[in-house]
Amino acid sequence: MFDPTQCESVSMAQAKAQEEQNPVNAALRATSIAFVALAESGQIDDTTATENVSQFASWAYPVAYAVGNIRQYNGELFRCVQAHTSQADWTPDATASLWKKVGDPTEEWPAWSQPIGAHDAYNSGDKVSHNGKHWTSNVDANVWEPGVYGWTEVTE
Known part of the structure; x- marks a missing residue:
């Protein structure tokens, strides 16, 4: 014991x-x-x-x-x-x-987040989801909300 x-x-x-x-x-x-x-x-x-x-x-x-x-x-x-x-x-x-x-980065459509400056702006080709839709950025240094400017809605 x-x-x-x-x-x-x-x-x-x-x-x-x-x-x-x-x-x-x-x-x-x-x-x-x-x-x-x-x-x-x-x-x-x-x-x-x-x-x-x-x-x-x-x-x-x-x-x-x-x-x-x-x-x-x-x-x-x-x-x-x-x-x-x-x-x-x-x-x-x-x-x-x-x-x-x-x-x-393996998440294909991460949620869009409002950029506050150049350090977190979206680049051309970046993908996001916003308001139930998928978007691709058309421009570099994109700080606009999807649907306002600089984004193309992706329909599959």
Whole structure:
């Protein structure tokens, strides 16, 4: 029968230190850091990034973010589009001037979102869904709502 008094005692601090020195864990941390760095530099596509959300640090405040940083927030990825120091009420989902959602490029008709500037404007050929219809952008730097200007409705 198991007798806990006969076991060696190890503190949580000792266990954590042993875990951090494990070469497998060190390799996993290095791989994760490299993955994030490659994603933030654009060398890993958005589809691969969104399939590996857990590799990215959670958004936090107050933190100085640089353009291109990617953070997870509510299970989704967001890319910093304007350098800033985060504040409690500047969450990525609420501040389109600071963050852009890293969408899943495998989604053929993502929902249209009102661009607020050149950094998130639609390009010619971009596809969106809006008001129950599918649209394709006819122009680069398209900031107009589908159906107003610069879009062609796609009927299948």
